Each structure stands twice: as structure tokens, then as C-alpha cells.
Amino acid sequence: MxxxxxxxxxxxxxxxxxxxxxxxxxxMYLLRSRMQPLLRKxxxxxxxxxxxxxxSNERGPLAHAVVDAMTTNETLFFRDQYPYxxxxxxxxxxxxxxxxxxxxxxxxxxxSSRGQEGISIALxxxxxxxxxxxxxxxxxxxxxxxALAYANEGLYTQxxxxxxxxxxxxxxxxxxxxxxxRVCPELKAMLTFKKANLVSDQLSGVVRPHGPFDIVFLRNVxxxxxxxxxxxVIDRIAANMVxxxxxxxxxxxxxxxxxxxxxxxxxxxxxxxxxK
Amino acid sequence: xxxxVVDDAKVVRVTLGRIxxxxxxxxxxxxxxxQALEQMEANPDTAVVMLDWNMPVMNGYDFLVELRGRPxxxxxxxVIMVTTETGMGQMLKALAxxxxxxxxxxxxxxxxxxxxxxxxxEVAEG
Numbered sequence: 027m028x029x030x031x032x033x034x035x036x037x038x039x040x041x042x043x044x045x046x047x048x049x050x051x052x053x054m055y056l057l058r059s060r061m062q063p064l065l066r067k068x069x070x071x072x073x074x075x076x077x078x079x080x081x082s083n084e085r086g087p088l089a090h091a092v093v094d095a096m097t098t099n100e101t102l103f104f105r106d107q108y109p110y111x112x113x114x115x116x117x118x119x120x121x122x123x124x125x126x127x128x129x130x131x132x133x134x135x136x137x138s139s140r141g142q143e144g145i146s147i148a149l150x151x152x153x154x155x156x157x158x159x160x161x162x163x164x165x166x167x168x169x170x171x172x173a174l175a176y177a178n179e180g181l182y183t184q185x186x187x188x189x190x191x192x193x194x195x196x197x198x199x200x201x202x203x204x205x206x207x208r209v210c211p212e213l214k215a216m217l218t219f220k221k222a223n224l225v226s227d228q229l230s231g232v233v234r235p236h237g238p239f240d241i242v243f244l245r246n247v248x249x250x251x252x253x254x255x256x257x258x259v260i261d262r263i264a265a266n267m268v269x270x271x272x273x274x275x276x277x278x279x280x281x282x283x284x285x286x287x288x289x290x291x292x293x294x295x296x297x298x299x300x301x302k
Numbered sequence: 303x304x305x306x307v308v309d310d311a312k313v314v315r316v317t318l319g320r321i322x323x324x325x326x327x328x329x330x331x332x333x334x335x336x337q338a339l340e341q342m343e344a345n346p347d348t349a350v351v352m353l354d355w356n357m358p359v360m361n362g363y364d365f366l367v368e369l370r371g372r373p374x375x376x377x378x379x380x381v382i383m384v385t386t387e388t389g390m391g392q393m394l395k396a397l398a399x400x401x402x403x404x405x406x407x408x409x410x411x412x413x414x415x416x417x418x419x420x421x422x423x424e425v426a427e428g
Contacts, residue, residue, distance in 0.1 A: 107419070184388065184406050188413045192420050193393065193404040202390045 029058070033077035037092070040080060044093050045169055046225030046259075047250045060095045064088070094170040097250075101139040103190035104146045109243065109274045112293045113147065114154045117272050121240050122155060124270070131155065131162045134239045136263065137247040138166025138219060141177030142186070145209060147243065148216045149195050159212050165236040167222035177219045180209035224259045225251070230266060237266045246276040264301055273299040303424060304345055306330045308338040308362065309354040309384070318352055318384065321411045325418065326426025335360025339368060348379045350423055352414075353401075355385035355392070363399060370400035380421045384409060 037057065038049045049057050061076060068088060070076050080089045104110050121131055131151075135144040144166040151158040168174050187196055187207045200207040209217075222232040224247065233239075242263055248256045263273065264287055273288070277296050288299040305327035307318050312333075319329040330345055332338035334357040342348060351369075355362040366381060380402045385392075388406040396404060403417045418425050 102416075185413075188405060188409075189416050190420075194397065197390060197393055197397070205388065 029054070029073035029077070033074045036081060037073075037077045040084065040089070041093065041096055042252075044084075044089070045097055045223065046252075046255050047096055048252055049096070057096065061092070064091055064095055067091075090171060094172045097169050097173075101142045103142045103187070105143065105190060105245070106277065107190075108277075108294050108296050109245070110146055110150045112274070112296075112298060113150045113241070116291075116293055117241060117298075118151065118154045125240075127156060128161060131241075132237055132239045133162065133164045133241045134233060134237070134243070134263075134266070135164060135166040136224060136242055136244045138168045138177055139170070139173045140182075140186075141166060141173075141180065141217070141219065142182075142190075143243055143245070144177070144217050144219070145180075145213065146190075147241075148213050149199060151216070152199070152213070159216060162216055163236065164217050165233060165239075166217060166219040167224075167233065168219070169221065169223050171221070174219050174221055177217075180214055180217075181206050182208075224262070225255050229262050233266055238268045239266055239271055240268055241272045241274070242267060243274050244279075245274065246279070248275060248279045267301050269301055271301045273301065275299065304328045304330055304348040306332060306338060306341050306345070306348050306351045306379070308332045308335070308351060308357070308365070310334055310357040311354075314354065314384075318409070318414070321414050322352070324411070324426075325415060326424060334358055335362060335365030335368070338365050342369060342379075350380045350382060350418070350421075352382050352384050352405075355383060355387045355396075363396065366396065366399050366401060380423060382417055382421070 034054060041047045041049050058073060061073060065076060070079065080092055083089060125131070133147055135147060138144050144164045147164055148162070151162040155162055166177055181203065184205045187200065196207065199210050199213050201210055218236065220232055222229055244263060251259060287302055289302055291298045291300050303326060305322040307315050307322065307329055309315050309318065310333050315331050319331065322329050330341050330348065332341050336359045338351070353362045353366065362383065362385065381400065382403040382405060383396050383401050384405045384407065386407045393404050402421055405413060405417055415425055
């Protein structure tokens with residue numbers, strides 16, 4: 027499907043402004059494929075027409091849907107596994123030891139998507155932190171209204187719960203509703219989901235009531251930002267963490283530009299970041 | 303590494319067998335629990351059994367109970383149920399009988415790989 031250079035540049039600038047996401051020409055294919063369901067849903071004939079409609083109302087539902095479609099990624103339970111192994115064998119024991127029993131542990135899933143990451147963290151805590159249901163609180167933030175609504179509902183399809191989730195955890199912590207599975211109330215009570223934009227100066231206002239954070243998951247997000255944005259995002263996150271807190275990025279992502287603030291900790295040949 | 307695919311539907315044995323071959327397994331087949339027991343006797347080094355529940359002659363659950371009651375064969379394969387029995391009660395029953403993982407049909411390759419990795423079983427690229 028054709029898209030004029032002018033309209034591509036407009037959509038790209040709109041997405042950068044609205045979400046901090048960089049859509050270069052090499053990501054044009056991604057933009058097109060993510061917009062296809064919207065074109066059908068809103069009965070829009072072309073990408074150019076989509077751009078024009080967004081331009082005419084940048085705060086309207088279509089503009090929201092465009093941001094949603096570009097920022098929502100399919101997530102898996104226990105994605106990549108090593109962050110959860112690190113929680114269980116390194117991070118939780120260290121925090122429990124230093125804080126003592128009974129103190130609150132705050133965790134932030136900073137691009138929570140449909141909630142699988144937060145739930146995976148909660149499940150890991152339930153298995154490795156004494157009284158986790160009372161002392162561990164997890165904040166999930168995302169930019170996508172659709173993803174937040176999904177996470178708040180806490181109802182997952184049969185397909186979703188079979189990717190990454192051990193069956194023994196499924197039968198213990200989820201209730202079956204037809205062919206879907208709902209997070210049990212005990213686990214749900216550990217989780218809160220809020221809308222927040224990582225590139226906005228308002229970020230701290232949203233997350234501060236839930237912090238300061240002992241652990242932050244910021245996985246597979248930085249790649250979408252410009253180098254300057256990455257630095258600003260990491261700085262905002264650091265400002266809401268406790269000293270000695272852990273930042274867990276994607277395997278290939280680096281706490282860029284502000285390395286002096288972070289100690290690199292290697293776990294199973296992967297890098298984790300500890301705030302100095 | 304050997305994988306035993308147990309299902310009375312040939313189409314499932316072929317589809318699942320193809321996935322198991324792609325991830326590096328030598329695939330054995332059985333169309334019911336009794337055939338599966340024979341395969342296990344002949345191949346005690348089988349690493350994983352992909353097991354349907356509802357089959358003629360001997361169903362998957364009865365096979366599982368029988369298999370776990372025969373440690374003398376020296377065979378202790380991982381067992382992944384692959385079934386349309388998707389009720390919580392059935393899942394708990396299979397786990398109590400010694401199943402290690404559970405796939406609710408329909409399945410795809412990602413799901414199979416995910417369950418294999420959860421159990422620490424080898425998965426070859428492919």
C-alpha cells in the first residue's frame with residue numbers, strides 16, 4: 027500500500043510526539059502492518075487517509091488507537107526466563123536480607139503491556155519471598171489504553187496462558203472461566219496498572235505514590251527511543267528507585283549514557299543494572 | 303533423543319511428530335496407551351512422551367498411571383499431556399498421576415517449545 031513521503035513523515039512525527047517512539051523509514055513496514063487492523067476497523071482506504079484523519083484530530087479516538095497499535099507488543103509469561111531466575115536466586119534474597127522480613131518491596135513493570143510481565147514477577151515472588159502477597163507490590167505502567175484494560179481485567183486466553191507459564195502455576199494461581207483463565211484475587215491484589223508515558227515529565231507524578239522502587243523492569247522498550255530519550259527515561263526511572271535497586275532491561279539494552287550511576291551485575295551471562 | 307507421540311488421530315501424530323523432529327527428536331509413535339507401553343519397553347531411553355487423553359484400548363491417563371508405576375523399566379520420561387480435556391479437574395488429576403506439563407489443544411510449535419523449555423528438555427534450533 028502506498029504512502030506519500032509527506033504523510034509518512036507526519037505519522038512518524040506524531041508517534042514521536044505522542045509516545046516517544048522512533049519510526050524511521052526502515053520501520054515503515056512495521057507501521058503499515060500494525061495499522062492494517064485499524065484501516066479495516068475504521069473503514070479507512072489508505073495509509074494517507076489514516077494520516078489525514080489523525081492530523082485532523084490528534085486527541086481523538088483514532089489517534090489514540092494509532093498510538094496503541096504501535097506501542098502494544100505481544101508479551102509472554104516469563105519472557106526470556108533469566109530475569110525471573112535472577113529475581114529468585116539473586117535479587118529477592120538480597121532484598122529480603124537487607125530489608126528484613128516484613129518490609130514492603132516495590133516493583134515497577136515499566137512497559138507492562140497486557141500484564142504478563144507483572145504477573146510473572148508476582149508468581150516468582152510468591153515462590154521465593156516469605157509473605158509475598160502482603161509485602162510485594164507491583165506497579166505496571168503502559169501507554170496503551172487497550173493493554174491497560176486487558177491487564178486490569180486479568181483474563182487471559184487458553185493460547186496466552188500456554189506460552190511460558192508452567193501448568194503447575196496456572197492451576198494454582200488462575201481460575202478457569204470457559205476457555206479463559208483469570209488471575210486469582212490473591213495475585214491480583216499485588217498488582218496495580220496505571221497509564222504513564224515514559225517520555226513525559228509527568229511520569230514521576232504517576233509512579234511516585236507506588237515507589238520508591240526496589241526493582242524496575244524496563245524490557246525491550248529503549249530500542250524504540252532516540253538516544254537522548256533513552257537517557258531521560260533512565261534518569262526518570264533512577265529518580266524513583268532506591269539506592270542499590272535493580273534495573274532489568276532487555277538482554278541487549280544498556281542503561282545508556284548514564285553508566286556512571288549504574289553498577290553492571292552479570293547473571294547467567296546477561297547484564298543487570300544496580301543503582302549506585 | 304527420543305520422543306514418543308501418543309494419539310489415536312494420525313493427523314495429530316504427524317503434525318506433532320513433525321514439530322518434535324524439527325526440534326531435534328527421533329520420533330516414535332503409538333495410537334493408544336497399550337502401544338505406548340510397548341514402545342516404552344522397547345525404548346526405555348525415551349526423553350519425553352506427548353500424550354493424548356482420550357484413546358481406545360487404553361487411554362492416556364491409564365497409560366500414565368501404569369508408566370509411573372513401573373520404575374523397574376528404568377525409564378522416567380517427562381510426560382506432556384496434549385489433549386482436548388481442558389477442565390481444571392482433569393488437569394489436576396493428570397498432574398497428580400505424574401504428568402509434568404499440559405498442553406490444551408489446539409497447539410502450535412511455539413507452545414510445544416515453551417513447554418519443553420519449562421521442563422528443561424533440549425530444543426534444537428529448526
